[in-house]
Every structure is written in structure tokens, then in C-alpha cells.
Amino acid sequence: MKNLCAIIMCLTLLTGCSGAVGSGLLGGVLGVGATGGGYEYNLKRQKDRVEEDFKAGKIDQKEYEIRKDQITRDSFFQK
Numbered sequence: 233m234k235n236l237c238a239i240i241m242c243l244t245l246l247t248g249c250s251g252a253v254g255s256g257l258l259g260g261v262l263g264v265g266a267t268g269g270g271y272e273y274n275l276k277r278q279k280d281r282v283e284e285d286f287k288a289g290k291i292d293q294k295e296y297e298i299r300k301d302q303i304t305r306d307s308f309f310q311k
Contacts, residue, residue: 272307279303 279300286296 275303275307 282291282296282299282303285291286293291299
């Protein structure tokens with residue numbers, strides 16, 4: 233996911249943002265943004281589930297930390 237930004241930037245520099253190519257690239261960037269937003273939303277739901285499981289006593293502190301760390305590492309926005 234982190235490499236995706238670098239790829240988009242390279243494509244922007246290589247193709248330029250003029251004419252039909254620019255419009256197509258803009259659509260691609262917006263599509264990637266929507267996909268990234270959905271991905272982050274899913275990670276937020278997973279984090280909420282892990283917190284609920286911990287509070288309910290379904291998992292211990294060690295398992296909670298492992299799962300929370302994995303979700304954080306998967307996130308595009310490191311929190």
C-alpha cells in the first residue's frame with residue numbers, strides 16, 4: 233500500500249497531467265483513494281473488534297497487543 237503512492241507519483245511524472253491521459257490518471261487516482269479509504273475502514277473495524285474481544289475477556293493482553301500491532305503495521309497511516 234505504501235508503494236502505491238510512489239507508483240502514482242511516477243505515473244504522474246511520466247505521463248503528465250494533460251488531455252485524456254490526465255483525465256484517466258485523475259480517475260485512477262480517485263479510484264485508488266476510494267480503495268485505500270475502504271481498506272483503512274476495514275482496518276478500523278478490525279481494531280474495534282480486537283478491542284471488544286479484549287474487553288470481553290476473549291483474548292488476553294499479549295494476544296491483544298499482537299493483533300493491534302499487526303493492524304497498525306497493515307495501515308497506510310501509521311498511528
